[in-house]
Amino acid sequence: MNQYINKPTPAFVAASWVALLAGAAAYCIGLFNADMLLNEKGYYLILILYGLFASVSLQKIIRDKLEGTHVTHIYYGLCWASVAICIFLLAIGLFNANLALSEKGFYIMAFLLSLFGAVAVQKNIRDMEYLRQHNKTDHLELTSSTLPENKEH
Template sequence: MNPHITSQPVAHQTSPAFIGTSWAAMLVGFAAYNIGLWNAEMALNEKGYYFTVLLYGLFAAISVQKSVRDRLEGIPVTNLYYGISWVSVLLTVALLTVGLWNATLTRSEKGFYAMSFVLSLFAAIAVQKNTRDNLQSRQPEQASH
C-alpha cells in the first residue's frame, strides 16, 4: 500500500481569480437587481416584497451550502435546520416566480429580475464555499504554529 495515499481529502486554497469572480458575480447580481428595483415604476410595498425575497434567498442559499458542507464533513446539523434551509431556497424561488408572474412588468423586466436573482443566489453559494475552503486550507498551517 502506498504511504502517500490517504483517505482524507486534501484542502486546496481557492484561486484569487475564482474568489474575485465569485464576489464580482454576487455584487453585480445584487446591484443590478436593486438598481432595477430603485428605477422600477411600482409601489413601494412591491419593491419591499422583491427586496425581502432577495435577502431571504441569499440567506437561505448560504444556509443550504453551509448545512450540506457541514454534513459532508461530519459536523452535526439537525434535520430541522437542514430541511428549513432547503424549503427556504425553494420558497424564495416560488415567491419570486409568483410575484413576477402576476406583476405588470414587461417580459424583459421579469427576465431581468429572475436572472439577477439566480446570479445572486449562485454567487452567494460560491462566495461561501470559497470562504470555507480557504479557512479549511489554512487550518493545518495554523496547527503547526
C-alpha cells in the same frame, strides 16, 4: 473525516465576488428604478435578502454534512425549503407583476446570479479559513517537533 480541500484560485474568488455584487447591484438598481409601489419593492427586496441568507445557510449545512458534522434533519429541511420558497415566491410575484417579459427575465437572472455568487463567496471563505487553520496547526506541530529540547546546564 479525511478530506482534501484545494485553495480557491484568485480568479475564482474574484469571479465569485463579481457574480454576487453584480447580481445584487443589478437587482437592487432595477428595483430602485422600477415603476412599482413601495410595498412591491419591499416584497422583492426582502425576497433577495431572504434568498441570499437561505442559499448561504444551505451551502453551509450541506458542507457540514459532507465534513461529518452533525446536522439535524429539521434544519437541513428548513434550508432546502427556504431556498425553494424564495424562488417560488419570486416566480409567483413576477408572474403576477405588471412588467414586460424582459424585465421579469432580468429580475430572475439577477436573483439567481446573486444566489450563486453568495454560495460561491461563502464556499471560498470557508475553504480559505479551513486551509488557514490547518496550515497554522501544521506549522505549529512542525515547529514544536523540530525545536531542540530545553536542557539545563
